[in-house]
Amino acid sequence: MEIKFGLHSKHADHIDGWVNFAIASRTKEFVINLSGRPKSTYFRELSCGNKRIAREEPYNLPSQLFSPNNGSYLQCLELRTVSLQLPSDFKGFLNLKSLSLVDVRITDEDVQSMLSKCELLEFFEIAYCRMVTRIRMLDSLDRLKHLVVDICPKLREIELNCSPTTLKLTNISIVLLAYQSSLSYIVTGFPSSSPRVETLTLLSYEREKTMVPVGPFKFTYLQNLRLELVISDYDIRKTDVLDYAYLLKIAPFMETLELAMWMMGPHRPYCKDDGELRIGLPHKHAYLKSVRISGFFGHKDQVELALHILRSSIALEKMEITPKLEISNNLALHEIATEFVCKADCHNIVNVVRVPSYLEPSATAMEA
Structure with missing residues (x-):
């Protein structure tokens, strides 16, 4: 059963009736989406800060939904733009496998209680929850496979109580709001608690050159990696994209790699006057099959990284190398990628994608 409409607390009588019907019908999959708008608008609203538009009081979920008898049939619960306060006698959802909390008014304690009392949970998503500062899983969730944490502005800590022998968390998606190198975070941020991750998506904002920590740890299970790098060097470039060649060493079994770059500073496509391209010793990677580099502006370090890979x-x-739609001088960047990367391609596997020249700068900025 799905309730999907822009509603709030003054519509409680109607929503209560639908919730009671879902309970009486022993619903297994229940979606309460009272936002009435796409998920992308939450990010815009958070970015407005104090200028945020006034919101209506959210609907409070009734306590009967969380009683042991009424919630025992639930296998999938998705909540969006509601307020949730667990009753003191909450015993958990015995059969719940998927839980999604998006724009939910909920405390740290209630998040912890839900996680600790849903032993069969396989998928957990929490996004745009403005009150949450910590996510703690004190009891081991041995079945958890997918964790999505998406822009909770006050979140500072995630604690997973899982040993390396029992952890089955394989798919992680993370957005770092503070300026922090994604590469250093990959190596030091969570490997000790999530060594078996197979699919990782990470967005970060970067200003400084990465100090790559040297250590014995490797992601021996990582197969799919997508990095979204917002590089904001408005003055003198301090970052070095070639640092990401280190990924081939710490993820020896990686099969797919996506590097989506958004360079927010001045752009100067590489030319031979910039000096010789740095060519390090190639690291023989035996499993990488598919690579996609977008946001290719033709910078020297971008060319060097593509050649190294x-x-x-x-x-x-x-x-695949593509400037996507945010590139202003697409023709020159296409030629640079073709000249330096395609020339080194002995097996005809590189495809340099060109953006149509008729796209206006305003349209490309909107797409970016």
């Missing part, structure tokens, strides 16, 4: 990946089947 190409020369190091002995099993590579496809490599």
Whole structure:
């Protein structure tokens, strides 16, 4: 059963009736989405800060939904733009496998209580929950496979009570709001608690050169990696995209790699006057098959990274380089990628994508 409409507390009588009907019908999958708008608008609203538009008081979920008898049939629960306060005698959802909390008014204690009392949970998403400062899983969730944490502005800590032998968390998606190198976070941020991650998506904002920590840890289970890098060097460039060649060393079994870059400073496509391209010793990577680099502005370090990946990946089947729609001088960047990267392609696996020249700058900025 799905309730999907822009409603709030003054409509409580109607919503209560639908919730009671779902309970009486022993609903297994229940969606209460009272936002009436797409999820992307939450980010815009948070970015407005004190200028945020006044919101209506959210609907309070009735306590009967959380009683042991009424909630025992639930296997999937998705809540959006509601207020949730668990009753003191909450015993958990015995059969719940999927839980999604988006724009939910909920305390740290109630998040912890829900996680600790849903032993069969496999998927957990929490996004745009403005009150949450900590996510704690004190009891081991041995079945948890997918964790999505998406822009909770006050969140400072995630504590997973899972040992390396029992942890089955394989799919992680993270957004870092503070300026922090995604590469240093990958190496030091969570590997001790999530060594078995297979799919990782990470968005970060970067200003400084990454100090790559040297250590023995490797993501021996990581197969799919997507990094979304917002590089904001407005003055002198301090970051070095070539640092991400280190990914091939710490993820020896990676099969797909996506690097989506948004360079927010001045753009100067590489030319031979910038000096010789840095060519390090290739690291023979035996599993990487697919690479996609978007936001290719033709910077020297971008060219160097693409060449390093190409020369190091002995099993590579496809490599796509594209400026996407935010690139202003697409023709020059297309030629640079073609000249330096395609020339080194001995197996005809590189595809340099060109953005149509008729796209206006305003349209490209909106797409970015």
